[in-house]
Amino acid sequence: MPREDTQSQQKMKEHNSMLLLNMIRREAPISRAELACRTRLSPTTVSMLVEELLEKKWVVETGAGSSGSRGRKPIMLEINGKGGCIVTVEIVSNGCICSLYDFCLRKLRSVRMKQSGQMSRDIIEEIRVLLHEQRVALSRLVAISIIFPGIFEAETGHILFSSVIPTELLERDLPDKIRKGFPKVRVIMDNDTRMMTLAESFSEGYVPGTNMLAINIDEGISAGVILKDEYDDIKICNALEAGHIVIERNGRKCKCSNQGCLEAYCSVNALLRDLNEQAGVELPYEDVWGSEVNAESLAKAAGLYQAGDPGVRKVMGEYIFNLCCGLFSIANLFDVRAIHIGGRIMALGEHFLDEVRKTLAEQFRFVKSGEVVIEQSHSGYETIRQAAVRTAMDLVFSSH
Ligand SMILES: [Zn+2]
Numbered sequence: 001m002p003r004e005d006t007q008s009q010q011k012m013k014e015h016n017s018m019l020l021l022n023m024i025r026r027e028a029p030i031s032r033a034e035l036a037c038r039t040r041l042s043p044t045t046v047s048m049l050v051e052e053l054l055e056k057k058w059v060v061e062t063g064a065g066s067s068g069s070r071g072r073k074p075i076m077l078e079i080n081g082k083g084g085c086i087v088t089v090e091i092v093s094n095g096c097i098c099s100l101y102d103f104c105l106r107k108l109r110s111v112r113m114k115q116s117g118q119m120s121r122d123i124i125e126e127i128r129v130l131l132h133e134q135r136v137a138l139s140r141l142v143a144i145s146i147i148f149p150g151i152f153e154a155e156t157g158h159i160l161f162s163s164v165i166p167t168e169l170l171e172r173d174l175p176d177k178i179r180k181g182f183p184k185v186r187v188i189m190d191n192d193t194r195m196m197t198l199a200e201s202f203s204e205g206y207v208p209g210t211n212m213l214a215i216n217i218d219e220g221i222s223a224g225v226i227l228k229d230e231y232d233d234i235k236i237c238n239a240l241e242a243g244h245i246v247i248e249r250n251g252r253k254c255k256c257s258n259q260g261c262l263e264a265y266c267s268v269n270a271l272l273r274d275l276n277e278q279a280g281v282e283l284p285y286e287d288v289w290g291s292e293v294n295a296e297s298l299a300k301a302a303g304l305y306q307a308g309d310p311g312v313r314k315v316m317g318e319y320i321f322n323l324c325c326g327l328f329s330i331a332n333l334f335d336v337r338a339i340h341i342g343g344r345i346m347a348l349g350e351h352f353l354d355e356v357r358k359t360l361a362e363q364f365r366f367v368k369s370g371e372v373v374i375e376q377s378h379s380g381y382e383t384i385r386q387a388a389v390r391t392a393m394d395l396v397f398s399s400h
Helices: 003-027 032-039 043-055 119-133 174-181 192-202 262-266 268-278 292-306 310-334 344-348 350-362 381-398
Strands: 059-064 075-079 085-092 095-102 107-114 141-148 159-161 186-191 212-217 221-227 236-240 338-342 373-376
Touching: 003 032, 003 043, 003 075, 003 381, 032 043, 032 075, 043 059, 085 119, 085 381, 095 119, 095 381, 107 119, 119 141, 119 174, 141 174, 141 192, 141 381, 174 186, 186 192, 186 381, 192 212, 192 221, 192 236, 192 338, 192 381, 212 310, 212 344, 221 262, 221 310, 262 268, 262 310, 268 292, 268 310, 268 344, 292 310, 292 344, 292 350, 310 350, 338 344, 344 350, 350 373
Parallel strands: 085 141, 141 186, 212 338, 338 373
Antiparallel strands: 059 075, 085 095, 095 107, 212 221, 221 236
């Protein structure tokens, strides 16, 4: 057989194998017959490929399912949770969080690490400890997924910039160094906002086939969009620099050195500053990502807002108008039908969301009779990590 034919046959086999594996992941428990029916592969092909997946221990048989029409109970298949593990490494403002997951997205353990001079060395050491403690053989670790709040080179994962972590604290070649510590493990770098958006698309609140904007409002503002494609089933996540959309020409100076950015008006600390300056409150705040001081002050502001404090309400009215300017721009650009708002700002509660809906409808004439749904984000830190695990599994499974 010519080499090209052998290669394309091999590719086709890998493709089909991944198709089955992903269907088992989503639909388990599922029988071979059902797999053949759903994927339109022949029963012989399904049997052969499933046999290989069983050999690799990625899939297990779970005994007989419910009785079929002919009375014979089929053997069901599901993902073998113990088949392999994935580590997520979230880079946060003062260190990182390493978590170990099995193939069934079950978290086995999570450890928070403080910032140090040599993060890569500490991360490698911590991952070894995690595996040892959980009695997972190194050969079962298939991927390490680094979740980074900033931008990096797509090919190499070399860190370029983060607006939330000072550059001097970052090792530019972090992925390379971790690869050296685990030469046989796939090391992946992904953006935190992209993972947040992906997590939102896996949540119950996402209506398949809808263009959706997921926006997180903390000390910074990040967002991603899920776009339906012509087949209605492929999701594309674009991490947007939503915080730096200009909503006011020649407006407030932003830390990106531009003027009038959404973030300069609508970050959590911008809101706290406005409340202090214009509503006569004394709520301490700082320009630090993930600040506890800001969280406490925001909770107090939420109390005053919900109690109807007139000064706070006035500032909130302006805040919401500015936020809607940003939402309106992005939503029109991508023709989104759903906006999911998350992050620390949601401490302001359902009343805040109601006001956002009202402002978009009345002042922007945007939300007509349920045309655009605005709701609270469903994803949290845990679902973001799980999205990273799923992405890593897709990559690993597609290359075997
Ligand atoms: Zn800016």
